[in-house]
Amino acid sequence: MLDCRHVLAELSNYLDGEVSPKLKQTVEEHLASCRRCSLVYNTTRKTLKLVTEAGALEIPLEVSARLRVRLNLGKTEQNTSGR
Amino acid sequence: MSERVRDTKMSAGLLAPDDDLPLLDRIVAGDAQAFEELVQRHEERVYRVTIAITGNHEDAEEAMQQTFLKVYQHLGGFQRASKFTTWLTRIAVNEALQKRRRQRVTESLDDPRLTDEAVMPKQLRDWHDDPEKIYSKQQMREIVESAIQSLAPMYREVFVLRDVQGLTTQEAAEALGIAVSALKSRLLRARLMMREALAGHFQRPITLKSRIFQVRWKIQDALVAGFR
Numbered sequence: 001m002l003d004c005r006h007v008l009a010e011l012s013n014y015l016d017g018e019v020s021p022k023l024k025q026t027v028e029e030h031l032a033s034c035r036r037c038s039l040v041y042n043t044t045r046k047t048l049k050l051v052t053e054a055g056a057l058e059i060p061l062e063v064s065a066r067l068r069v070r071l072n073l074g075k076t077e078q079n080t081s082g083r
Numbered sequence: 084m085s086e087r088v089r090d091t092k093m094s095a096g097l098l099a100p101d102d103d104l105p106l107l108d109r110i111v112a113g114d115a116q117a118f119e120e121l122v123q124r125h126e127e128r129v130y131r132v133t134i135a136i137t138g139n140h141e142d143a144e145e146a147m148q149q150t151f152l153k154v155y156q157h158l159g160g161f162q163r164a165s166k167f168t169t170w171l172t173r174i175a176v177n178e179a180l181q182k183r184r185r186q187r188v189t190e191s192l193d194d195p196r197l198t199d200e201a202v203m204p205k206q207l208r209d210w211h212d213d214p215e216k217i218y219s220k221q222q223m224r225e226i227v228e229s230a231i232q233s234l235a236p237m238y239r240e241v242f243v244l245r246d247v248q249g250l251t252t253q254e255a256a257e258a259l260g261i262a263v264s265a266l267k268s269r270l271l272r273a274r275l276m277m278r279e280a281l282a283g284h285f286q287r288p289i290t291l292k293s294r295i296f297q298v299r300w301k302i303q304d305a306l307v308a309g310f311r
Contacts, residue, residue: 008203012271016252036300040204040278046285047278048246050214054227056247059130063144067126068119070148 135243136179206282
Protein backbone atom coordinates (compact mmCIF):
# COMPACT_ATOMS: atom_id res chain seq x y z
CA MET A 1 0.00 0.00 0.00
CA LEU A 2 1.35 3.42 -0.95
CA ASP A 3 1.48 6.20 1.60
CA CYS A 4 0.14 9.71 0.94
CA ARG A 5 3.48 11.18 -0.14
CA HIS A 6 4.01 8.50 -2.78
CA VAL A 7 0.48 8.99 -4.08
CA LEU A 8 1.06 12.75 -4.25
CA ALA A 9 4.30 12.16 -6.16
CA GLU A 10 2.40 10.09 -8.73
CA LEU A 11 -0.65 12.35 -8.88
CA SER A 12 0.32 14.13 -12.08
CA ASN A 13 1.26 10.93 -13.89
CA TYR A 14 -1.96 9.32 -12.70
CA LEU A 15 -4.02 12.26 -13.98
CA ASP A 16 -2.30 11.93 -17.36
CA GLY A 17 -2.81 8.17 -17.48
CA GLU A 18 0.96 7.71 -17.49
CA VAL A 19 1.25 5.02 -14.81
CA SER A 20 1.45 1.26 -15.14
CA PRO A 21 -1.75 -0.76 -14.66
CA LYS A 22 -0.38 -2.09 -11.38
CA LEU A 23 0.46 1.37 -10.03
CA LYS A 24 -2.90 2.67 -11.24
CA GLN A 25 -4.69 0.05 -9.21
CA THR A 26 -2.58 0.79 -6.13
CA VAL A 27 -3.24 4.53 -6.41
CA GLU A 28 -6.95 3.90 -6.82
CA GLU A 29 -7.03 1.69 -3.73
CA HIS A 30 -5.34 4.44 -1.75
CA LEU A 31 -7.70 7.13 -3.07
CA ALA A 32 -10.69 5.01 -2.13
CA SER A 33 -9.52 4.79 1.48
CA CYS A 34 -7.84 8.18 2.02
CA ARG A 35 -10.14 11.19 2.19
CA ARG A 36 -7.32 13.72 2.03
CA CYS A 37 -5.62 12.30 -1.07
CA SER A 38 -9.02 11.82 -2.67
CA LEU A 39 -9.79 15.51 -2.03
CA VAL A 40 -6.43 16.62 -3.46
CA TYR A 41 -6.90 14.39 -6.51
CA ASN A 42 -10.45 15.60 -7.18
CA THR A 43 -9.60 19.29 -6.77
CA THR A 44 -6.46 19.00 -8.91
CA ARG A 45 -8.50 17.33 -11.63
CA LYS A 46 -11.07 20.12 -11.25
CA THR A 47 -8.25 22.67 -11.51
CA LEU A 48 -7.22 21.31 -14.91
CA LYS A 49 -10.85 21.21 -16.09
CA LEU A 50 -11.45 24.83 -15.05
CA VAL A 51 -8.21 25.97 -16.70
CA THR A 52 -9.25 24.31 -19.95
CA GLU A 53 -12.78 25.70 -19.84
CA ALA A 54 -11.67 29.21 -18.91
CA GLY A 55 -9.96 29.68 -22.28
CA ALA A 56 -7.01 31.18 -20.44
CA LEU A 57 -4.40 33.28 -22.22
CA GLU A 58 -6.41 33.92 -25.34
CA ILE A 59 -4.64 36.47 -27.47
CA PRO A 60 -6.12 39.95 -26.88
CA LEU A 61 -7.53 41.59 -30.02
CA GLU A 62 -5.20 44.57 -29.73
CA VAL A 63 -2.16 42.27 -29.50
CA SER A 64 -3.33 40.43 -32.60
CA ALA A 65 -3.81 43.74 -34.46
CA ARG A 66 -0.38 45.04 -33.42
CA LEU A 67 1.24 41.79 -34.53
CA ARG A 68 -0.13 42.28 -38.04
CA VAL A 69 1.18 45.82 -38.19
CA ARG A 70 4.58 44.72 -36.90
CA LEU A 71 4.82 41.86 -39.37
CA ASN A 72 3.96 44.03 -42.34
CA LEU A 73 6.72 46.42 -41.33
CA GLY A 74 9.08 43.51 -40.80
CA LYS A 75 8.39 42.06 -44.24
CA THR A 76 8.84 45.45 -45.87
CA GLU A 77 12.18 45.95 -44.13
CA GLN A 78 13.30 42.46 -45.00
CA ASN A 79 12.38 42.85 -48.66
CA THR A 80 14.12 46.19 -49.03
CA SER A 81 17.21 45.42 -46.99
CA GLY A 82 17.72 41.84 -48.13
CA ARG A 83 17.80 42.50 -51.88
CA MET B 84 13.15 11.09 -40.51
CA SER B 85 12.96 10.26 -44.21
CA GLU B 86 9.81 10.84 -46.25
CA ARG B 87 9.39 7.08 -46.63
CA VAL B 88 9.66 6.42 -42.89
CA ARG B 89 7.31 9.32 -42.21
CA ASP B 90 4.76 8.02 -44.73
CA THR B 91 4.99 4.54 -43.22
CA LYS B 92 4.44 5.89 -39.72
CA MET B 93 1.53 8.00 -40.94
CA SER B 94 -0.18 5.08 -42.58
CA ALA B 95 0.35 3.06 -39.41
CA GLY B 96 -1.40 5.82 -37.45
CA LEU B 97 1.74 6.70 -35.48
CA LEU B 98 1.89 10.23 -36.83
CA ALA B 99 -1.01 12.51 -37.64
CA PRO B 100 -0.75 14.19 -41.04
CA ASP B 101 0.50 17.75 -40.72
CA ASP B 102 -2.41 20.03 -41.64
CA ASP B 103 -0.07 22.97 -42.10
CA LEU B 104 1.95 21.53 -44.98
CA PRO B 105 -0.30 22.76 -47.85
CA LEU B 106 -0.19 26.25 -46.31
CA LEU B 107 3.60 26.09 -46.02
CA ASP B 108 3.86 25.06 -49.68
CA ARG B 109 1.84 28.12 -50.67
CA ILE B 110 4.09 30.42 -48.61
CA VAL B 111 7.23 28.94 -50.13
CA ALA B 112 5.67 29.50 -53.56
CA GLY B 113 5.35 33.21 -52.69
CA ASP B 114 1.69 33.42 -51.68
CA ALA B 115 1.61 36.37 -49.23
CA GLN B 116 -1.98 35.65 -48.25
CA ALA B 117 -0.92 32.19 -47.08
CA PHE B 118 1.50 33.71 -44.56
CA GLU B 119 -1.32 35.80 -43.11
CA GLU B 120 -3.41 32.67 -42.79
CA LEU B 121 -0.55 30.96 -41.01
CA VAL B 122 -0.25 33.84 -38.54
CA GLN B 123 -3.97 33.79 -37.91
CA ARG B 124 -3.97 30.04 -37.37
CA HIS B 125 -1.09 30.01 -34.89
CA GLU B 126 -0.91 33.44 -33.24
CA GLU B 127 -2.64 32.21 -30.09
CA ARG B 128 -0.28 29.27 -29.74
CA VAL B 129 2.72 31.60 -30.07
CA TYR B 130 1.19 34.18 -27.74
CA ARG B 131 0.66 31.60 -24.99
CA VAL B 132 4.25 30.41 -25.24
CA THR B 133 5.77 33.88 -25.21
CA ILE B 134 3.59 35.34 -22.45
CA ALA B 135 4.18 32.25 -20.29
CA ILE B 136 7.94 32.52 -20.59
CA THR B 137 8.45 36.29 -20.55
CA GLY B 138 5.65 37.12 -18.11
CA ASN B 139 4.97 40.53 -19.66
CA HIS B 140 3.14 41.79 -22.72
CA GLU B 141 5.87 43.97 -24.18
CA ASP B 142 8.45 41.20 -24.38
CA ALA B 143 5.82 38.65 -25.39
CA GLU B 144 4.73 40.77 -28.36
CA GLU B 145 8.30 41.34 -29.52
CA ALA B 146 9.02 37.62 -29.22
CA MET B 147 5.88 36.86 -31.24
CA GLN B 148 7.01 39.19 -34.00
CA GLN B 149 10.48 37.65 -34.08
CA THR B 150 9.01 34.15 -34.11
CA PHE B 151 6.88 34.74 -37.18
CA LEU B 152 9.67 36.61 -38.95
CA LYS B 153 12.02 33.67 -38.37
CA VAL B 154 9.38 31.26 -39.61
CA TYR B 155 9.00 33.35 -42.77
CA GLN B 156 12.73 33.67 -43.31
CA HIS B 157 13.64 30.04 -42.60
CA LEU B 158 10.62 28.17 -43.91
CA GLY B 159 12.60 26.89 -46.88
CA GLY B 160 14.95 25.15 -44.46
CA PHE B 161 12.21 23.47 -42.43
CA GLN B 162 12.91 19.77 -42.90
CA ARG B 163 9.36 18.59 -42.19
CA ALA B 164 10.73 15.70 -40.16
CA SER B 165 8.65 16.97 -37.24
CA LYS B 166 5.26 18.67 -37.23
CA PHE B 167 5.29 22.34 -38.17
CA THR B 168 3.77 23.28 -34.80
CA THR B 169 6.65 21.56 -32.99
CA TRP B 170 9.15 23.60 -34.99
CA LEU B 171 7.11 26.80 -34.51
CA THR B 172 6.79 26.26 -30.74
CA ARG B 173 10.51 25.63 -30.44
CA ILE B 174 11.26 28.94 -32.22
CA ALA B 175 8.76 30.77 -29.99
CA VAL B 176 10.34 29.26 -26.86
CA ASN B 177 13.81 30.34 -27.98
CA GLU B 178 12.71 33.88 -28.82
CA ALA B 179 10.89 34.23 -25.51
CA LEU B 180 13.84 32.82 -23.55
CA GLN B 181 16.14 35.37 -25.21
CA LYS B 182 13.81 38.14 -24.06
CA ARG B 183 13.68 36.71 -20.56
CA ARG B 184 17.46 36.56 -20.30
CA ARG B 185 17.58 40.27 -21.05
CA GLN B 186 15.07 41.13 -18.35
CA ARG B 187 16.60 42.87 -15.38
CA VAL B 188 14.96 41.07 -12.54
CA THR B 189 16.17 40.59 -9.03
CA GLU B 190 13.97 37.58 -8.34
CA SER B 191 15.27 34.17 -9.28
CA LEU B 192 13.78 33.10 -12.60
CA ASP B 193 14.75 29.51 -12.28
CA ASP B 194 14.41 26.96 -9.56
CA PRO B 195 13.10 28.70 -6.46
CA ARG B 196 14.26 25.54 -4.69
CA LEU B 197 10.87 24.66 -3.42
CA THR B 198 10.98 22.02 -0.76
CA ASP B 199 8.62 19.08 -0.85
CA GLU B 200 6.98 20.66 2.17
CA ALA B 201 6.27 23.85 0.23
CA VAL B 202 4.16 22.04 -2.34
CA MET B 203 2.31 19.84 0.13
CA PRO B 204 -1.40 20.61 -0.24
CA LYS B 205 -2.57 23.01 2.44
CA GLN B 206 -6.02 23.96 1.19
CA LEU B 207 -7.96 20.90 2.24
CA ARG B 208 -11.63 21.69 1.96
CA ASP B 209 -13.97 20.38 -0.71
CA TRP B 210 -14.74 22.70 -3.61
CA HIS B 211 -18.15 23.77 -4.79
CA ASP B 212 -19.59 21.30 -7.28
CA ASP B 213 -20.05 23.95 -9.96
CA PRO B 214 -17.64 26.86 -9.49
CA GLU B 215 -18.64 27.89 -13.01
CA LYS B 216 -22.03 28.91 -11.61
CA ILE B 217 -20.51 31.21 -8.98
CA TYR B 218 -18.38 33.24 -11.36
CA SER B 219 -18.99 34.64 -14.83
CA LYS B 220 -16.89 33.37 -17.74
CA GLN B 221 -14.87 36.59 -17.65
CA GLN B 222 -14.26 36.29 -13.90
CA MET B 223 -13.22 32.67 -14.27
CA ARG B 224 -10.70 33.61 -16.93
CA GLU B 225 -9.26 36.39 -14.76
CA ILE B 226 -8.98 34.09 -11.74
CA VAL B 227 -7.24 31.39 -13.78
CA GLU B 228 -4.88 33.83 -15.54
CA SER B 229 -3.97 35.48 -12.24
CA ALA B 230 -3.15 32.06 -10.78
CA ILE B 231 -1.01 31.20 -13.81
CA GLN B 232 0.88 34.51 -13.54
CA SER B 233 1.54 33.80 -9.85
CA LEU B 234 3.63 30.74 -10.76
CA ALA B 235 7.41 31.07 -10.95
CA PRO B 236 8.55 31.11 -14.62
CA MET B 237 9.94 27.57 -14.63
CA TYR B 238 6.56 26.23 -13.49
CA ARG B 239 4.46 28.67 -15.50
CA GLU B 240 6.03 27.73 -18.84
CA VAL B 241 5.59 24.02 -18.22
CA PHE B 242 2.00 24.42 -17.07
CA VAL B 243 1.01 26.64 -20.01
CA LEU B 244 2.57 24.39 -22.65
CA ARG B 245 1.15 21.22 -21.16
CA ASP B 246 -2.19 22.18 -19.62
CA VAL B 247 -3.23 25.37 -21.42
CA GLN B 248 -1.79 24.76 -24.88
CA GLY B 249 -2.33 21.00 -24.66
CA LEU B 250 1.06 19.75 -25.81
CA THR B 251 1.95 16.20 -24.86
CA THR B 252 4.57 15.64 -22.17
CA GLN B 253 7.11 14.71 -24.84
CA GLU B 254 6.29 17.73 -27.03
CA ALA B 255 6.48 20.17 -24.10
CA ALA B 256 9.82 18.74 -22.94
CA GLU B 257 11.18 18.93 -26.47
CA ALA B 258 10.00 22.53 -26.95
CA LEU B 259 11.59 23.65 -23.68
CA GLY B 260 14.75 21.62 -24.26
CA ILE B 261 14.49 19.73 -20.97
CA ALA B 262 14.26 16.05 -20.05
CA VAL B 263 10.84 14.45 -19.77
CA SER B 264 11.58 13.58 -16.13
CA ALA B 265 12.33 17.25 -15.35
CA LEU B 266 9.17 18.33 -17.12
CA LYS B 267 7.06 15.86 -15.15
CA SER B 268 8.57 16.97 -11.86
CA ARG B 269 7.87 20.64 -12.61
CA LEU B 270 4.40 19.85 -13.93
CA LEU B 271 3.39 18.10 -10.71
CA ARG B 272 4.49 21.09 -8.66
CA ALA B 273 2.86 23.55 -11.05
CA ARG B 274 -0.44 21.72 -10.89
CA LEU B 275 -0.38 21.54 -7.10
CA MET B 276 0.47 25.25 -6.88
CA MET B 277 -2.36 26.07 -9.29
CA ARG B 278 -4.72 24.02 -7.12
CA GLU B 279 -3.65 25.97 -4.06
CA ALA B 280 -4.06 29.28 -5.87
CA LEU B 281 -7.55 28.45 -7.10
CA ALA B 282 -8.74 26.82 -3.87
CA GLY B 283 -9.33 30.18 -2.19
CA HIS B 284 -11.94 31.00 -4.83
CA PHE B 285 -13.68 27.66 -5.08
CA GLN B 286 -13.62 26.05 -1.63
CA ARG B 287 -16.77 25.44 0.34
CA PRO B 288 -17.08 27.37 3.62
CA ILE B 289 -15.48 25.90 6.74
CA THR B 290 -17.74 23.46 8.55
CA LEU B 291 -17.22 21.68 11.83
CA LYS B 292 -16.69 18.42 9.91
CA SER B 293 -14.04 19.90 7.61
CA ARG B 294 -12.31 21.48 10.63
CA ILE B 295 -12.17 18.14 12.42
CA PHE B 296 -10.62 16.46 9.35
CA GLN B 297 -7.99 19.19 9.06
CA VAL B 298 -6.99 18.87 12.70
CA ARG B 299 -6.78 15.10 12.32
CA TRP B 300 -4.54 15.41 9.23
CA LYS B 301 -2.27 17.88 11.02
CA ILE B 302 -1.85 15.41 13.88
CA GLN B 303 -1.11 12.62 11.35
CA ASP B 304 1.51 14.78 9.63
CA ALA B 305 3.13 15.65 12.94
CA LEU B 306 3.29 11.97 13.89
CA VAL B 307 4.79 11.01 10.51
CA ALA B 308 7.36 13.81 10.79
CA GLY B 309 8.20 12.66 14.29
CA PHE B 310 9.08 9.18 13.05
CA ARG B 311 11.64 10.50 10.51
